Amino acid sequence: MNVSMEFLVASGIGWVTACGVFLMLRGRSFPVVLGLTLIGYAVNVFIFAMGRLWTGAPPIIGNGEVIADPLPQALVLTAIVIGFATTGFVIELALRSHHESGTDHVDGKEPGA
């Protein structure tokens, strides 16, 4: 079943990204933020998978024969932290924009208004 793990991870990333892109193209700021978050998740898993999918391999050089690459894990940690902070910021910004303009449409006015 070697193929299936890669297939599952790849199609999972693809599906989440597709949902994220769909949501990001919506007109209201809430789905846009959700879409960005989903894309962030997909990208994080993607980075992780770029270190190749290993099982039973420690990320530290030791006695084991197989060593997983620890670097993507470090990269993904950084990406998660940054993504978390920016998501927090964009939520706050969207809220503030809603208060200022009275609508949560990304154009700052209701369509047709």
Place this chain on the structure above:
Amino acid sequence: MSLASLISPHLPVLTVLLPAFTAMLLVLIGDSRERLVLARRIALASVSLGLLLALKLALDAHGGELRVYRVGDWPAPFGIVLVVDRLSALMLVLTQAVALPVLLYASGGWDSHGRHFHALIQFQLMGLCGAFVTGDLFNLFVFFEVLLIASYVLLVHGQGKERFRVGVQYVAINLAASALFLIGVSLIYAVTGTLNMADLAQRVPRVTGDEALVLQAAALILLVVFGVKAAMLPLYLWLPATYAAASAPVAALFALMTKVGVYSIVRVHGVIFGADGGASALVAEPWLLPLALGTSALAVFGALAAQTLPRLVAYLTIASVGTILASLGLFSTAAWSAALYYMAHSTLVIAALFLLVELVASQRGDADSRLEAGAPVAQPVLLGLMLLLAAASAAGLPPLPGFIGKLMVLQASSGHEAQVWIWIVVLSVGFLTLVGLARAGSLLFWSTRPELAGTGTAAGASSKLVLATIALLVGGVAMTVLADPLKRYTDAAAAQLTDHRAYALGVLGGEGIDTTLPYVFPRPAAGVPAGQGTEGGP
């Protein structure tokens, strides 16, 4: 051991740490009314120091020294390295040279319109300087995020409905770009097993076959990302509204942000995926030049159609970026030298224009920054002459540096198959820029409505604001006087970029150059589900 010799090896990291610590200090001081003066002084002192630091690094780099700083003394390519070559030093000087007048201008009142303005400027400078000195792609991403987060907050400085509206859009497009950046970077890592720029320049040429295709895809994804930052066709649509909505000093500082995108394109697509890139050589070449020319042409039409002054200047920013990218797209050292010279000049002029149009707008009563007949300005001679100088410089009239820069671009394009197109676009963009600015100038200063006189500010601009704007303009003009040494510097910078071996020797050290490709870890034993381990992955 003297103090100088103690500090000297740490200069590259100080360019990042100085704004970082200043920012933290400024947050601690706070920005209550009575402390604002203190905060201004600290910020100005810090940026002045940063300018001196950058000049020192540029002088050293001019002598051919490649400064490599290994953070924590971890050997490259495993640790983080900061590298200051001629290009990095030039960008550092440019950053601080724009930041100093902008800070002076902001101290004239804008910094009291919101909270923590000075601290945020310092964080932005930290991100900019970091992006320019880092020698590692992932660190480039991190510094991109630092400068972006600061820019998100700076953009809405002064608040208002319009700023929050474009703020949400600006943040959304940049978050999407950041996601693409991560995808591109991790694809590159997956194929080459490194993210160190010097190491990548060594390894990319050795990647062949199917893996080269993945690598090329990654490079083009990164081109999209940098295209968003640099405002390249068709990814520039976010820029005019954003820059026009930002307060004047912030917009002037943002003139630097598009240059981060340009700089990254030089580093990644010019050097790593440059002429020596093996199977992936010049992967950006078919795209860069046509898109750049299209950017310039469309942007100048935008400038002609602009209804407000800041929007006009924002479109000119894009037009200048188009010219720079077109020159980069020629992929020759002469063209790169021209691009660097023109980039330095256009950044100064665009920043000056952003400040200047606000000075003018503030004296026009109700007409404000709209391009329509309004109250006559209080200082027509002073502001008119400044706008004339800036317009002539931006359009590229001799003997101003815009002319020299464009001449260098045109010369460098001679013999290129797209030479005709480059000449047509660069020259007509120059002409149309002049038309657009002349239209604005005549509306602002001649086609006024005298019956409204007195509705604007009668006092004229404060000397601080005028001084800051003039400083930027003088910086631009000084580039004509110093054209010869500057051109020699940019020539040397462009030549240094193509010298992969010296760069790798400096960054990786003697043995590093021949590190095997890729790092071969023990292959997984049979029976362990191990992905694509067979392709010799990391």
